[in-house]
Amino acid sequence: MTSRLLIRNGIVIDTDPMPAVTGHTDVLIEDGRIAAVGTGLHAPGDAELIDATDRIVLPGFVDTHRHTWQAGIRSLTPDISFAGYLGRIIGEVAPRYRPQDVYAGNLAGALECLDAGITTLVDWSHIQLTPAHTEATVEALRRAGIRAVLGYCYGGGGGPEELAAEGHRVHKRHFGAADPLLSMAIGALGPEIAGEEAALHEWRLARDLDLSVTVHMGGNGVQSAERGLAFLRENGLLIPRTTYIHPNHYTGDALKELADSGGTASISPIVEAELGIGYPATGRARAAGLPIALSADAVTSGPGDMFSLMRAAYALERARPDGAGMGFTTRDALRMATIEGAEVAGLGDVTGSLRPGKQADLVLLRTDTLAMAPAHDPIGAIALSADTGCVDTVLVAGRVVKRDGRLLHHDIAAVLSGLEESAAHLTAVP
C-alpha cells in the first residue's frame, strides 16, 4: 500500500536551477519520495498531514565533509592553528579513540546534523583504526537514521595490502547491496598528506571498488597544492567523482583543471579561516566551473550547523580583498548548502531539490520566531537570520525524524550521557 504524507500551505523553496520561493504551496510525498509540489494538492483520506503554515519548506541540507567522530571533543581546540589541530587532535586525541568512542561521537554527531536540518552527511572518517572502529562507525550512522556517505579512510597501519584487504572487506560487508540511506566513498589522505606512493594505492582501491574519492588537497600552501595537482595529472588520477576539500591554494587555472576533470569542491569556510588554512575559494572555484558545497569539517574548532556555514561563506566571499565577491548572493549560499551539496556528495539525483521522484529529505523552518519574523525574503532569512532553534520538522526519505522542534526515535539524554562518558576518557590526562 502506498504511504502518503502531505505538507500543506508552506513557504516552499526549491533549489534547482536557482532557489525560488512559492507561497501557500503543498508538497505531496508518496512512499518516501516527492510526488508533487503545487497549490491545493489533493490528499487521499489515508494521507498524513503536516501543517506548514508559517513554515519555510525546503530540501534538507547536505554537509559534504565532517569528521563526525569528533562530536565528543567538540570545542576542545578553539584558537588553534592547522598545525596545532593536527598535533593535538590527530596526533594526541585520535589514537585514544576506542570503538565505543567512535560510536558515541558518530551517533551524537549524526543526530546533531538531523536536529539542525542536515539530512545528508559525508562522514569523513579517518578514525578507522581497527575493523571494530568501522563496525561502530557504520552502526552509529544506521542507528541515527541519516542519509550518509561513509568517507572510509583506512587507518589500521601496514602497507598497501592491508589497505586493499580492509577496504574490500568493509565494502563487501556493509555496502555490497544497495542501501536506501548509506553508501561508501574512499576518504583518501592523498599525496599531500599520506605521500605519493600511498596515494596511488588509495586511488587504486577506489577504482577497484568503483567508488568516488574525497580528498584533502590544496589547503596546505601554494607549493604543496601545485605538487599534489601535478602528481594527480602525471598519474592519470584527475578523474570525475573526486571532491577536493580545502581548495584554498589552487590558482584559477588549477581550479579550472579540476572542474574540467569532473571534480567538485568542498569548502569549510569557518575552519579554513580560523585555522589559517587560507581564504575560502568559494567564488574563485565557482567561477572556474566547479560544483562547490559547504562542510563543517571539525567541530573541535567550529560550529556544526549549516546556517553558520552559509553565513560565513557568504560574508567571507563578499568581503574578498580583491573586491570581486559582491556578486555572490544568499541564493548562491543556499545552493551550496542543498543541491550543489548533493551533487558534490554524488547524490544529485537522489536529494538536494524538490524534483518529483527524489527522496523526500525535507526541512521545515519556523518563521514565527523573534529571530525569523517577518522573513521578508525567505531565502535571505535562511542564510542571514536562521539558526538551529527554528528547525521545526525534518524528514529523511519521507520519515519524520524531527517534529515540532523535537528529535524523534532517540533517547537524547542517553546519547548525551554516552558522549559525556566517552569525552571523559578521550580528554583524560594520560
Ligand SMILES: [Zn+2]
Ligand atoms: Zn577535514
